[in-house]
Amino acid sequence: MKRYVVAAVPEIPPGTHKIIEVSGREVGVFNVNGAFYALLNRCPHGGAALCKGTVVGLVRPGGVGEYELIRKGEFLRCPWHGWEFEISSGQSYCDPTKVKARKFDVAVERGDDLVKGPYVAETYNVAIENDYVVLTL
Amino acid sequence: MSHAVLERPPVGSARTRTRIVDCDLHITARSAADLYPWLPQQWRTHVETVGPHIRAGVYNQEPHPRMMARGMRADAYPEEGGPPGCSLELMRKQHLDPNGIEFGMLIALGRGIFEERNQHFAAALSHAINAWQLERWVDEDERLVAAIIVPQEDAEFAAQEIERRASDRRFRQILLSPKAQEPLGRKRYWPIYTAAERAGLPVAFHPAATGGGHPSSGAGWPTYYLEEHNTFGTIMQGVLTSLIFEGVFERFPKLKVVAVEGGFTWAPTLGWRMDKHWNRLRGEVPHVPRPPSEYLREHVWFTTQPMEEARNQDHLRDIIDWLGWDRLMFSSDYPHWDFDDPRYAFKIVLSEEERAKIFHDNAKALYGLK
Amino acid sequence: MKLPFRGAVDCDIHPAPPPMSALLPFMSDYWSDQLQNRYIDKFGFTLTSHNPLLAIHGRPDWRPKTGTPGSDIDVLRAQALDDFGSAFAICNVLHGATTLFHGDMAAAILGALNDWLAKELLPRDRRLRGSISVTLQDPKLAVAEIERCADNQDFVQVLLPALGELPIGRRLYWPVFEAAQRAGLPICLHAGSLYRQAPMGNGWPSYFVEDYVTQATAFEGALVSLLAEGVFRKFPDLTFVLAESGVTWLPQFVWRQDKMWLGVRTELPWIDRVPREIIRERVRMTLQPFDAPSDARVIQRIVEHFESDDILLFSTDYPHWHFDGDDVVPDGFTSELIRKIAIDNPYATYARLPRPVAPARNRTEVSA
Numbered sequence: 054m055k056r057y058v059v060a061a062v063p064e065i066p067p068g069t070h071k072i073i074e075v076s077g078r079e080v081g082v083f084n085v086n087g088a089f090y091a092l093l094n095r096c097p098h099g100g101a102a103l104c105k106g107t108v109v110g111l112v113r114p115g116g117v118g119e120y121e122l123i124r125k126g127e128f129l130r131c132p133w134h135g136w137e138f139e140i141s142s143g144q145s146y147c148d149p150t151k152v153k154a155r156k157f158d159v160a161v162e163r164g165d166d167l168v169k170g171p172y173v174a175e176t177y178n179v180a181i182e183n184d185y186v187v188l189t190l
Numbered sequence: 191m192s193h194a195v196l197e198r199p200p201v202g203s204a205r206t207r208t209r210i211v212d213c214d215l216h217i218t219a220r221s222a223a224d225l226y227p228w229l230p231q232q233w234r235t236h237v238e239t240v241g242p243h244i245r246a247g248v249y250n251q252e253p254h255p256r257m258m259a260r261g262m263r264a265d266a267y268p269e270e271g272g273p274p275g276c277s278l279e280l281m282r283k284q285h286l287d288p289n290g291i292e293f294g295m296l297i298a299l300g301r302g303i304f305e306e307r308n309q310h311f312a313a314a315l316s317h318a319i320n321a322w323q324l325e326r327w328v329d330e331d332e333r334l335v336a337a338i339i340v341p342q343e344d345a346e347f348a349a350q351e352i353e354r355r356a357s358d359r360r361f362r363q364i365l366l367s368p369k370a371q372e373p374l375g376r377k378r379y380w381p382i383y384t385a386a387e388r389a390g391l392p393v394a395f396h397p398a399a400t401g402g403g404h405p406s407s408g409a410g411w412p413t414y415y416l417e418e419h420n421t422f423g424t425i426m427q428g429v430l431t432s433l434i435f436e437g438v439f440e441r442f443p444k445l446k447v448v449a450v451e452g453g454f455t456w457a458p459t460l461g462w463r464m465d466k467h468w469n470r471l472r473g474e475v476p477h478v479p480r481p482p483s484e485y486l487r488e489h490v491w492f493t494t495q496p497m498e499e500a501r502n503q504d505h506l507r508d509i510i511d512w513l514g515w516d517r518l519m520f521s522s523d524y525p526h527w528d529f530d531d532p533r534y535a536f537k538i539v540l541s542e543e544e545r546a547k548i549f550h551d552n553a554k555a556l557y558g559l560k
Numbered sequence: 561m562k563l564p565f566r567g568a569v570d571c572d573i574h575p576a577p578p579p580m581s582a583l584l585p586f587m588s589d590y591w592s593d594q595l596q597n598r599y600i601d602k603f604g605f606t607l608t609s610h611n612p613l614l615a616i617h618g619r620p621d622w623r624p625k626t627g628t629p630g631s632d633i634d635v636l637r638a639q640a641l642d643d644f645g646s647a648f649a650i651c652n653v654l655h656g657a658t659t660l661f662h663g664d665m666a667a668a669i670l671g672a673l674n675d676w677l678a679k680e681l682l683p684r685d686r687r688l689r690g691s692i693s694v695t696l697q698d699p700k701l702a703v704a705e706i707e708r709c710a711d712n713q714d715f716v717q718v719l720l721p722a723l724g725e726l727p728i729g730r731r732l733y734w735p736v737f738e739a740a741q742r743a744g745l746p747i748c749l750h751a752g753s754l755y756r757q758a759p760m761g762n763g764w765p766s767y768f769v770e771d772y773v774t775q776a777t778a779f780e781g782a783l784v785s786l787l788a789e790g791v792f793r794k795f796p797d798l799t800f801v802l803a804e805s806g807v808t809w810l811p812q813f814v815w816r817q818d819k820m821w822l823g824v825r826t827e828l829p830w831i832d833r834v835p836r837e838i839i840r841e842r843v844r845m846t847l848q849p850f851d852a853p854s855d856a857r858v859i860q861r862i863v864e865h866f867e868s869d870d871i872l873l874f875s876t877d878y879p880h881w882h883f884d885g886d887d888v889v890p891d892g893f894t895s896e897l898i899r900k901i902a903i904d905n906p907y908a909t910y911a912r913l914p915r916p917v918a919p920a921r922n923r924t925e926v927s928a
Binding site: 238239240241242243244245246247248249250251253254255256257258259260262307308309371403404405411412413414415418 | 597598599600602603604605606607608609611613614615656658659660661662663665697725753754755756757758763764765766767768
């Protein structure tokens with residue numbers, strides 16, 4: 054497994070995400086309320102570019118005629134069939150055990166740790182005083 | 191294990207994938223102005239001063255608003271504007287090229303000719319759309335073939351338009367909405383079948399968003415899109431029931447029909463039910479001398495999308511066995527929201543022979559594609 | 561002819577519905593999310609029965625340079641309010657969401673529309689008053705919306721389409737009438753169809769002009785439903801305003817009801833008096849379009865056929881095109897009748913409109 058520096062932390066503020074290509078794979082890196090998650094940009098159901106879907110909340114299952122949106126910004130809705138995936142786990146909301154978007158480990162590292170290696174910095178000029186998003190593939 | 195689902199190899203080899211026939215590809219004009227080169231001045235003025243007049247309460251939104259980007263793949267809106275399905279370039283990039291489509295059947299919905307109440311306008315639009323399909327799509331990409339769009343309520347004009355286009359092999363079928371004002375087996379629609387049979391072109395039925403001015407279900411108007419979507423299947427059953435019991439296939443023995451985007455798993459049970467009650471009630475319909483399921487089996491083809499799924503794969507195989515492996519044809523429904531990617535649509539494992547039939551041979555035989 | 565005085569109450573004008581995006585701030589997170597994810601915010605709704613392209617739906621000199629007729633508030637203020645010298649004008653915003661089958665979605669959108677009206681549009685000019693838009697898909701939601709909006713005195717009536725899903729007098733709609741009566745709000749049945757079924761009993765006509773003409777027969781259907789179902793009896797303090805209904809069909813309708821009542825009263829024992837009296841007391845009609853020849857003598861005869869000065873309410877139906885210039889009142893109307901329809905009748909119908917105390921003009925005329 055290799056680790057890749059994919060962004061400086063300020064590049065992906067909370068509530069946003071970035072799709073990056075790392076060693077031939079497209080991966081979406083999401084900042085959900087300050088925590089980073091990474092998902093393969095392919096829907097496990099029908100093959101859509103999942104990370105191009107909309108980041109949404111969860112429509113809470115409720116009584117008839119009751120509508121409530123909770124956990125705003127924690128889910129990803131596929132741009133084709135609208136299946137919902139929990140960003141933190143990659144699990145499909147409707148079928149969490151069987152349908153799961155491929156998830157990758159992602160961590161925030163300090164620049165001074167990174168320069169010691171053995172990480173692949175790709176195009177990043179890592180400054181020791183900054184924080185970076187590091188993806189493990 | 192989920193990753194098995196995620197990372198399973200795309201179904202079919204690269205060789206078979208390059209031979210896919212897609213029986214349901216949607217195109218639409220960027221705006222009515224795209225059709226102006228083929229619309230007489232009277233109707234260009236009509237577009238701008240009257241506009242559509244349809245059998246529904248609103249005309250630029252579906253009566254049951256769809257999910258997901260107005261029922262479209264959210265990624266299929268062209269960057270330069272316009273609705274999904276208006277850009278050949280994007281269709282090539284998103285679907286035709288990467289998915290190895292050898293032939294694609296254009297289904298030009300939109301602009302509402304099936305629902306238009308002004309029959310003169312519907313006729314003019316239909317004529318223009320047919321010309322536009324050829325010049326802007328079929329002639330631009332050799333993989334594409336077209337369906338002749340006709341307004342079913344004006345059967346006389348529809349028959350003339352079919353006759354005008356019949357010898358043009360860029361057209362391979364005729365397209366109707368199953369939600370007509372009356373059940374489509376009734377005699378007022380027969381001129382369309384006369385022309386279709388004479389032209390040797392199948393008649394395809396594709397659900398339209400708005401209907402013939404009556405509820406989309408016999409149970410009354412649905413409330414939600416989920417319910418409305420279910421009517422795509424029940425409406426299709428209604429069309430076939432009507433065609434069969436009105437004796438259309440007796441009167442037009444060479445007529446072939448295609449149920450597009452209406453599902454197919456209901457077909458065996460429909461056949462059984464028709465047979466059972468035809469046995470008891472055949473005295474009422476002496477013009478239907480054979481068990482109804484025979485007409486169904488002989489005259490009707492089905493497209494796959496939205497692909498039916500069963501928990502147990504064998505159950506779905508049973509259905510296709512009963513339906514006939516020679517009657518099912520792959521369709522993607524690009525660029526609609528419930529698009530089926532040919533690599534992932536089938537959850538059942540197909541033999542090479544079954545795959546060949548569904549993904550190309552059946553459609554090539556029906557439409558004479560070579 | 562033109563109005564001979566200022567201070568009329570215009571009982572039917574049509575500001576255009578705002579773009580859907582303008583309604584999102586007035587919706588819950590759930591509905592805002594739904595509308596955006598479904599792209600409903602991008603496309604909106606255009607009513608088949610209120611297609612802005614049609615000549616009738618925008619008088620040429622009342623069409624703004626950009627946008628649909630009635631969409632520019634400054635133009636509307638100058639043309640609908642200033643030019644006719646209106647004291648008040650009642651805004652009937654005809655919104656496509658009324659046609660939705662999804663009753664909860666319709667209620668969410670119309671609720672936002674009512675809030676937009678109350679907070680964005682009506683405050684732009686103190687002469688503007690509003691109608692509460694509701695959906696009848698779930699009458700309970702309509703009741704809740706009427707109760708939610710009723711405290712705002714800028715709302716003066718409840719707005720419903722004349723051609724709905726079921727005849728309007730049916731008992732399942734009675735909770736809505738109950739709520740309106742309790743709040744002191746008339747029910748306005750406005751021209752337009754949900755197109756749940758064909759606009760005429762004969763099936764689907766081909767042209768809008770047929771729909772529009774035949775609409776008068778559907779208004780007859782609505783009115784006979786209210787009468788037969790006993791709504792007038794059940795809700796004695798509720799007024800029904802027929803807006804953009806056309807008016808000249810009413811006398812023959814009343815004659816027929818009066819005559820039929822003699823023979824079929826026993827089917828409907830709750831119709832306890834001659835229908836013309838019920839209609840005269842409980843039904844109001846807005847003036848435009850006034851379907852009659854321009855001959856003043858004919859018009860005077862028509863007015864006599866009404867056998868009542870109480871029924872008509874002045875309206876321009878702005879920005880719809882039924883007359884040119886300021887020729888809003890049919891020739892042959894007496895000045896007394898004009899005063900009745902433009903001032904007395906509206907204030908009597910809409911208790912929430914603050915009537916100016918003893919207008920100077922009136923005193924002058926009385927003393928003269």
